Amino acid sequence: MSASSSLPMAAPSSPTPLEIDSLSKRFGEVTAVDGVSLELGAGECLGLLGPNGAGKSTLIRSIVGRVRPDAGRVSVFGFAASSPEARAALGWVPQELAIYPRLTCKENLAAFGRYHGLSGGKLAEAVAWCLDWAALTDRAGDLEKNLSGGMKRRLNMAAGIIHRPRVVLMDEPTVGVDPQSRNRIFEMIEALRDKGAAIIYTTHYMEEAERLCDRVAIIDHGRIIAQGTNQELVHSTFASRSQVVARFANPASETGAWVEQHAGRLVDGSAEFTIERSTQIAGLLDDAAQAGLELLDVTLRRPNLESVFLHLTGRELRD
Amino acid sequence: MIIPIIRTAITGLRRDRASLALSFILPIAFFTIFAVIFGGQHNSTARIKVILVDEDHSSASLDLVRGLQCESSLAVSTRPASKDKKATPLAEYTAATAEAAVKAGDAPVALIIPKGFGQNPISFGGDSSAPQIQLLNDSSDMIAPQMVSGLLQKAAMTAMPVTMAEKGMQYTDQYIGGFTPEQRKRMDNNLDQLRQLKSQQEKASTAPASSGSGGMIAVKARSVVGTDKRSPMISFYAASIGVMFLLFTATGSAGVLLDEAESGTLDRVLSSRVTMTSLLAGKLIYNTLLAFTQLAVMFLWGWAVFKLDLFTHIPGFLVMGLCTAFAVAAFGMLLASICQTRAQLGAISTLLILMMSAVGGSMFPRFLMPEAMQKAGLFTINAWAIDGFTKVFWRDLPVQQLWQQVSVLLAVGVVLFVLARRIARRWEIA
Numbered sequence: 229m230s231a232s233s234s235l236p237m238a239a240p241s242s243p244t245p246l247e248i249d250s251l252s253k254r255f256g257e258v259t260a261v262d263g264v265s266l267e268l269g270a271g272e273c274l275g276l277l278g279p280n281g282a283g284k285s286t287l288i289r290s291i292v293g294r295v296r297p298d299a300g301r302v303s304v305f306g307f308a309a310s311s312p313e314a315r316a317a318l319g320w321v322p323q324e325l326a327i328y329p330r331l332t333c334k335e336n337l338a339a340f341g342r343y344h345g346l347s348g349g350k351l352a353e354a355v356a357w358c359l360d361w362a363a364l365t366d367r368a369g370d371l372e373k374n375l376s377g378g379m380k381r382r383l384n385m386a387a388g389i390i391h392r393p394r395v396v397l398m399d400e401p402t403v404g405v406d407p408q409s410r411n412r413i414f415e416m417i418e419a420l421r422d423k424g425a426a427i428i429y430t431t432h433y434m435e436e437a438e439r440l441c442d443r444v445a446i447i448d449h450g451r452i453i454a455q456g457t458n459q460e461l462v463h464s465t466f467a468s469r470s471q472v473v474a475r476f477a478n479p480a481s482e483t484g485a486w487v488e489q490h491a492g493r494l495v496d497g498s499a500e501f502t503i504e505r506s507t508q509i510a511g512l513l514d515d516a517a518q519a520g521l522e523l524l525d526v527t528l529r530r531p532n533l534e535s536v537f538l539h540l541t542g543r544e545l546r547d
Numbered sequence: 548m549i550i551p552i553i554r555t556a557i558t559g560l561r562r563d564r565a566s567l568a569l570s571f572i573l574p575i576a577f578f579t580i581f582a583v584i585f586g587g588q589h590n591s592t593a594r595i596k597v598i599l600v601d602e603d604h605s606s607a608s609l610d611l612v613r614g615l616q617c618e619s620s621l622a623v624s625t626r627p628a629s630k631d632k633k634a635t636p637l638a639e640y641t642a643a644t645a646e647a648a649v650k651a652g653d654a655p656v657a658l659i660i661p662k663g664f665g666q667n668p669i670s671f672g673g674d675s676s677a678p679q680i681q682l683l684n685d686s687s688d689m690i691a692p693q694m695v696s697g698l699l700q701k702a703a704m705t706a707m708p709v710t711m712a713e714k715g716m717q718y719t720d721q722y723i724g725g726f727t728p729e730q731r732k733r734m735d736n737n738l739d740q741l742r743q744l745k746s747q748q749e750k751a752s753t754a755p756a757s758s759g760s761g762g763m764i765a766v767k768a769r770s771v772v773g774t775d776k777r778s779p780m781i782s783f784y785a786a787s788i789g790v791m792f793l794l795f796t797a798t799g800s801a802g803v804l805l806d807e808a809e810s811g812t813l814d815r816v817l818s819s820r821v822t823m824t825s826l827l828a829g830k831l832i833y834n835t836l837l838a839f840t841q842l843a844v845m846f847l848w849g850w851a852v853f854k855l856d857l858f859t860h861i862p863g864f865l866v867m868g869l870c871t872a873f874a875v876a877a878f879g880m881l882l883a884s885i886c887q888t889r890a891q892l893g894a895i896s897t898l899l900i901l902m903m904s905a906v907g908g909s910m911f912p913r914f915l916m917p918e919a920m921q922k923a924g925l926f927t928i929n930a931w932a933i934d935g936f937t938k939v940f941w942r943d944l945p946v947q948q949l950w951q952q953v954s955v956l957l958a959v960g961v962v963l964f965v966l967a968r969r970i971a972r973r974w975e976i977a
Contacts, residue, residue, distance in 0.1 A: 255977075292818045295977045310976075312820065320818050324811030343819035387815070 244305070245270055245317075245395045245426035246291065251300030253286055253450075260286040262450035263300070268395065268426045273417070275441030276430040277533060283450035284430040285323060288399045291428070292320045304395055316344070319393030319425075321385045323400045327372055333359065333383050334368040337390050344391035358386040361416060378409025385416065395426045402436065414439060434534040444533060448541050458533060465539050466531040472501045472509055473529055477522040486519050495538070502531075565894030573898050580905045580920075594622040594918075595691045596654035598645045601625070603678075605665020607710045611764075612660070614702030621698060624654070642681070649683050649771050650942055655691035655914065657683040658699065668707065668764065669714040679767040686770040687780060687941055688914055696766055703764045712738055772942055781853040782940030783912070783933070789845045790871060790932045791900065791909040793838045797872075797879030798896040800834045804883045805892060808974055823975050827884075827968055831876050838872035855940070862946050863939030870956040871932040877963035878928060884970040903927040931955045 246268035253261040260283045268274050276284050289295040291302050293310035304314035327336045337355045346354055359365045362382040372380060385401055398417070402410045417440055421427055431437055437444050438458055445455035454461055475498050476483050487494055490512065492501040501512060506528060516523060531539075560567060599615060601608050616623045626639045627648070640648065645657035659681040667678060680699065684692035704711065716734060719726065726734060807813040816826060846864060849855035857864065882899070886892040904910055906920065907929025913921050924930035935952030938944040 289814075289977070293976070294814050294818055315818065315820060318818070320815065322811050322815055326811035326815040328812065340815070340819065343816055343821045345820050391819075 243270075244268070244303075246428070247301075247303045248287075248291065249301045249303075251287070251290055251297050251302060253290060253295055253297050259450050261290060261297070264447070264450070264452050265300075266445060266452065266455070268428060270394075270426050271421060271424045272443065273421050273427040273429055273441045275437035275444040276428055276447055277432065277434065277437045277444050277537065278430075278447035279432050282432075282447045284447055285399055286450075287447070288320070288397050288428065288430060291397055292318055316391065317394050319389045319391065319396040321388035321396070321398045321401050323403060325372075325380050325384050327380070327384055327387055329372045332369050332371055333364050333375070333386075336372060336383060336387055340387045341390045346391060354390050354392065357392075358390050361389075361419065362386040363412060363416075376409070378405050378412065381405050381409065381413060382416065385413070389420065389425075393425070396420060396428070398427060398429045400430055400432070402431070402433070410436075434532060434537070437533055446533075446537055446540065448537075453540050454536065461533060461536045462531050465536045466502065469502050469504055469531070470506065471529045471531055471535060472503055472512065473527045474499045474501070474513075474516070475524040475526075476516070477524055478520075483521055486516070486521060490515065563890075565891050568894055568898055573901065576898070576902050580902065594620055595656065595694055596622045596624070597695055598640050598648055598654045598657035599623050599625050600640045600642055600645050600657065600659040602642065602662045603660050603664040607665040607668045607707055608660045610707045610710065611664075611668075611699075611702055614705060614707070615658070615699065618698050618702065621695065627653075646683050646771050649685055651944070651948075652685065652772075652937070652942060655685045655688035656695045657681075658695065659683070665710075668703070668710055679765040682766050682768040683771045684768060685772040687772065687783065687937075688912075690915070692768055696768065699764055699766060781849050781855045783937060785846055785849045785855060786933045786936030786940070787904075787909040787929070789842050790875070790907075790929045791904040792845075793841060793872065793875045794878060794900040794903070794928070795896070796841055797834050797838050797875040798882050798892065798900065799879075800837055801830065801876070801879035801883035802886075802889055802892045804830065804880075804971075805886065805889050809888075813974055817975065823971055824968060827880060827964070827971060831873075831880055831964055834876035834879055835869070835872045838875050839868050842868045842872060860939050860943075863944075863949065864936075866946055866949055866953060867932065867935040867939055870953050870960075871928070871935070873960040874928045874932070874956040874963070877960040877967065880967040881963045881970070884967040904929055906930075908933050928956065928959060931959075 244267060246266070248264055248266040251261055251264045252259070262283070264283075264287055266274070276287065278284050286295055290297050291304075291309055293315065302309040304311075304317050307313040307317070309318075328339060331339060334355055337358050338351060341351045341354050356365075359368050362385060364379060364382060364386065367375065367379060372383065375383065381401060381404075385398070388398075389396055401417075402413055405413065414436070417427065417429065421440075429437070429440055441458075443455065443457055444461060445452050446461070447453070454464070456464065480494055480497060483499060484494060487499040487501075490501060492499050494500075503509065503512070509526070509528065513523060513526065529535075597615070599612060601612050612623075612625075615621060624640075627637045627644075629635075629637050640657070642659045645659060648654060649657050661678045661680065663678045664680065682692060682696060682699075684695075712734075716726070804813070807816070813826075817823060843864075846855060846857050846868075850857040879896075882896050883892055886895060904927075907913070907924045907927030908916075909929045913924050913930060913933070916924070931952045935949050935956070938948055938952070
């Protein structure tokens, strides 16, 4: 997808594809989005990383104009989120399979294309392009209900970009998809990004964010608690420190006190420690032996986004 | 282990308000509606409307008119009702206007007492010279003319005793050879007493007391509506059943909105250039066309199988069909926008549609219902639609005569759609 193949739209009043400024949204007593500010550049893929209920979907729905924020501002190329210009520039892939079950792939794409104002040759061209992009050309005449889970997800994605938007919002597009189909979806997103689309990609899978995203914003309880590139986040959180993960044969009730004493924590039965130098490992293991703990195995690990999230929130991504 | 199963089922039913409504409210509502229709409550069976034209104005005809007016099961009118009660009363019916009124459906029966009736009111022995009372009827109502005919004979026996006695004497003279002077004197005395008694009864203003056997009054019955119909009542049933199922179809079709809201498709559509108003308008037009097609198929079936005169009534069918389809489509949209789930929509629509159909005449002709129930029917789409189709297919009235039904159905459609649009704001934005 090239800029020249995008729909004609009013001259942007801002070169920045997406700007979010102090956005807040409450549902009753629950603050779903709490003062979020973000900026997305052209051709950039921003990962929005957070556990379920962190506020990712509400933030996306605010951008796409389906949720009215209580405070703050969203602008797409300088236009307000719910304006016709913003709608033309935005493409949304919702988490749900929001497609018509009784229509074929081709009919689904044509329907959503028409909703975005496409017709005639442009519509036919867009449908053909989307079918190709989603690798569904040979299934164009199949009903949605006859597709595999992965194909349905790809069709759901294609329906979101049928009008060739410049800003694409993808809300957990790989939910419930097998690894092979997930790889296919990654390739689709990479192709989209290579063509210059600005993408926000929400997920609670750290490895997806690491593979696809130029930058990552970590969201928890509706707030962005950190943002930057993968390396920046790890470095700012852990500097040059590494993580040691040790498994003991002893039950957690016996190891807990010892782990806490050495500034570590127990995660899924394994003891995790942050160390400045690798030479500290030997001392740690000596202490464990003296405390009567039987070591099963030990791993030295460079911190990753999951470690960053755990460090910042005290919770795992998939809690 | 049985008790826990029962407990779980009861808890489930308690939480499922739709099932609760269907289980308890619907049967009670239906029982009440049919109890009222069939007069089980306050003996409120509908009185038969009869238009009475007295062209004779003789003592006998006036007696007969009074006798009929005293019949509690008849609602006799001699002139059209004026809408403004303070206005000057309208002119009395004539034979022509009475026939037109029956054709227009104002009353199922008209009685015309011809000139000369008073001279020879009784037709003993099949006297062909006796002037015949004309009974004009609408053949869609098979009960009313039978009842009116019977009550006419009763009124003759009880309201015209002097005429009956005089006529009896005449026949005795004619066929037996007359009375002796002594007998005639006694008869005249008795007749005077009878006249005095009748006068006293009239002053006391009581209804005739006794009933007699029929056949005294010569009556010539003539159907003025529906005589040329090849299959009487088919159009009525096509309209009445059709409207009821149209309501079900339109509601089901509008329910797709709830499916789309649940699947997230609605959100996605509304994030495109499509606005809620254009989305609802699109669905309204689609549902209107769907309902109209369903109606057309039903009437075509009626034409093919039951000889319904569809093709001689195309303009009226198009007008009534489209207006009815529009109103039911808007009704479906409103219900879909009010309900939260498909299950809720199914329950509420079943409840409402069956009640509307019962009261509105889809299950039982409205003209046989008590007056209060007939008026209640006017609050339903069914009643207006059936009335309109009856005008087209039964009374052969031109399209211009449908203005009332068309206006009401269109207004109902617009109001329901505007309401649906307002309620649908809940889907627009969170």
